[in-house]
Amino acid sequence: MIEMHDVWKTYPNGAVALQGVSVRIDKGEFVYVVGPSGAGKSTFIKLMYREERPSKGSIFVNGFNIERLKERKIPLLRRQIGVVFQDFKLLPNMTVQENVAFALEVIEASPKKIRQRVNEVLELVGLTDKAKDLPAHLSGGQQQRVSIARALINNPSVIIADEPTGNLDPETSWDIMRLFEEINNRGTTIVMATHNKEIVNTLKRRVLAVEGGQIVRDQKRGVYGYEN
Numbered sequence: 001m002i003e004m005h006d007v008w009k010t011y012p013n014g015a016v017a018l019q020g021v022s023v024r025i026d027k028g029e030f031v032y033v034v035g036p037s038g039a040g041k042s043t044f045i046k047l048m049y050r051e052e053r054p055s056k057g058s059i060f061v062n063g064f065n066i067e068r069l070k071e072r073k074i075p076l077l078r079r080q081i082g083v084v085f086q087d088f089k090l091l092p093n094m095t096v097q098e099n100v101a102f103a104l105e106v107i108e109a110s111p112k113k114i115r116q117r118v119n120e121v122l123e124l125v126g127l128t129d130k131a132k133d134l135p136a137h138l139s140g141g142q143q144q145r146v147s148i149a150r151a152l153i154n155n156p157s158v159i160i161a162d163e164p165t166g167n168l169d170p171e172t173s174w175d176i177m178r179l180f181e182e183i184n185n186r187g188t189t190i191v192m193a194t195h196n197k198e199i200v201n202t203l204k205r206r207v208l209a210v211e212g213g214q215i216v217r218d219q220k221r222g223v224y225g226y227e228n
Ligand SMILES: Nc1ncnc2c1ncn2[C@@H]1O[C@H](COP(=O)(O)OP(=O)(O)OP(=O)(O)O)[C@@H](O)[C@H]1O
Pocket: 011, 012, 013, 015, 016, 017, 035, 036, 037, 038, 039, 040, 041, 042, 043, 044
């Protein structure tokens, strides 16, 4: 579960990104975060995995008190949250399976366990036959699948995605969305910032609209609500 109480964020340069955000996201929910450019969506998302810290207010993710979390406990939090980015952020000199295994190797899992789990997640995203390829040899959609596999490697309870279809063509975007749906159907909470009107209006889920650093709309089976 994710909970924010009166969260404010001002960046060191004085930019006010969030102003008094309170929200609760339950286990298993699928939530779109929408809003104009610069509204505060990425900031809202970054606070959840402690990429950024709030200036004020409290944030709880799976019982972790985010702003009080000791540095040495951050890896523990990150193991429970998988993150997917618009630009994939794969390591270019590592193969698909090495990229996916990386997070497990960091915590010194046994080679056998790593192999098993990597095979499992690559199968889930439909990339078993690409395991030994380098990211540059894959299409954008396939690269995004690798990054989703990487996000899933520790079996997180939450996946946070910042515009995961932003660099993909419409058809590939739908494939990726079907994958997110399947992951959500298995019980994983999904929080996704997106500018994709068609997807939000078709795959109806909870919608949080952020404008000027505030949540201005929270709908159960919501709509995108903006022109682009
Ligand atoms: N690292 C940073 N340093 C200073 N200001 C920042 C930083 N990150 C974001 N901001 C500012 O905070 C505000 C919110 O930005 P944020 O990236 O959260 O918006 P967004 O809704 O995700 O936008 P977009 O849809 O364009 O990605 C903007 O005014 C932005 O310029």
